Amino acid sequence: MKYSILILALIFSINVSAQNINRNQLLQDVEILSSDVYEGRKTGTVENQMAAKYIIERFKNIGLTFYQDSFKHPFVFKNKAGASVNGTNLMGYIKGRNKDVIVITAHYDHIGITNSLINNGADDNASGVAGLLAIAEYYKKHKPKNTLLFIAFDAEETGLNGSYAFMKNTVLEESRIKMNVNMDMISHNDKGELFAAGAFKNPMLKTIIAGADKDTGIKILFGHDEPKLGKDDWTMQSDQAAFAQKNIPFIYFGVEDHKDYHKPTDEFKNINKDFFYGAANAILNSVIRIDRRLKSVKTK
Numbered sequence: 001m002k003y004s005i006l007i008l009a010l011i012f013s014i015n016v017s018a019q020n021i022n023r024n025q026l027l028q029d030v031e032i033l034s035s036d037v038y039e040g041r042k043t044g045t046v047e048n049q050m051a052a053k054y055i056i057e058r059f060k061n062i063g064l065t066f067y068q069d070s071f072k073h074p075f076v077f078k079n080k081a082g083a084s085v086n087g088t089n090l091m092g093y094i095k096g097r098n099k100d101v102i103v104i105t106a107h108y109d110h111i112g113i114t115n116s117l118i119n120n121g122a123d124d125n126a127s128g129v130a131g132l133l134a135i136a137e138y139y140k141k142h143k144p145k146n147t148l149l150f151i152a153f154d155a156e157e158t159g160l161n162g163s164y165a166f167m168k169n170t171v172l173e174e175s176r177i178k179m180n181v182n183m184d185m186i187s188h189n190d191k192g193e194l195f196a197a198g199a200f201k202n203p204m205l206k207t208i209i210a211g212a213d214k215d216t217g218i219k220i221l222f223g224h225d226e227p228k229l230g231k232d233d234w235t236m237q238s239d240q241a242a243f244a245q246k247n248i249p250f251i252y253f254g255v256e257d258h259k260d261y262h263k264p265t266d267e268f269k270n271i272n273k274d275f276f277y278g279a280a281n282a283i284l285n286s287v288i289r290i291d292r293r294l295k296s297v298k299t300k
C-alpha cells in the first residue's frame with residue numbers, strides 16, 4: 001500500500017515537472033487582456049496603451065531588463081489610408097551566457113470595435129502575449145544560454161508595422177539576432193493541433209522541436225511554410241515576416257483560423273483552456289530546445 005502511494009507520488013511529480021507553466025497566471029493574463037476595458041486594443045487608442053501598461057507591469061514583476069530608458073519603444077507608421085499613427089512596441093530581455101539573441105514575440109494589438117461591438121481578441125492575440133509572459137517567467141528562474149529578448153509588438157493587425165519598425169531600427173546589432181519565435185493565436189483549436197511554421201526553410205528546427213509536445217496533451221504539426229502553398233503559406237502573415245525577410249530563422253506557432261477569428265466572439269470564454277495550457281507548455285519546451293541547440297540552426 002505504502003509502496004503504491006510512493007509510486008503514485010513519483011508519477012505525479014514527474015508529470016508536474018513536465019509542465020513548467022503556471023496555469024492560473026496564464027489564463028488570468030488572457031482573461032484580463034481580452035476584457036472589455038481594453039476595447040479590442042486597437043493601435044493608436046487609449047485602450048491599447050492601457051493594455052500596454054498591464055504588460056509592462058507584468059514585465060516589471062517578472063524582472064525583465066529594458067534597453068535604453070524604457071520597456072516602451074514608440075514608432076510612427078502610415079496606415080492604409082495614409083495617415084500617421086503612433087505605435088509602441090514593448091521590450092524586455094533576460095541576459096544569457098553568450099551574445100547570441102533569440103527574439104520571442106507576440107503582438108498585443110487587435111482590431112478594436114467594429115459595428116459597435118468589441119473584438120476582444122482573446123485568441124488573437126492575448127493568448128500569444130500570455131504565452132510570452134509565461135516563457136519569460138520560466139527563464140527568470142532558469143538562466144538561458146542565449147540572451148532572450150521578449151517583444152510584445154504593436155500594430156500587427158495594421159500590416160505588421162511594429163515588427164518592421166523593430167527590424168528597421170533594432171535596439172541591438174542585427175547580427176546578434178539568430179532566431180525568432182513568434183506566437184499568434186495559440187489558444188483555440190478543437191482538434192488539439194498547434195502548427196509550427198518555419199522548419200521548411202530550416203529543417204534542423206524540425207529535429208530540434210520534435211518531441212516538445214510530449215505529455216502536453218496537444219500535438220505540434222509542421223507546415224504552412226512552403227511558398228508553393230500560396231495563401232496557406234503563413235510565412236509573411238504575422239510578425240515573423242520581418243525576420244524571415246532578413247533570412248533570420250523563425251518558428252511561428254499558431255492555430256488554423258477558426259469560427260471566431262476576427263469576430264467579437266473571439267472572447268475568453270470561447271478559447272480552449274486545456275489546449276491553450278498544453279500549447280504554452282509545448283512552446284516553452286520548444287524554446288528550451290532551441291536555446292540549447294541554437295548554434296545548429298541555420299537558414300538554407
Ligand SMILES: [Zn+2]
Pocket residue numbers: 107124125156184185238
Ligand atoms: Zn494575430
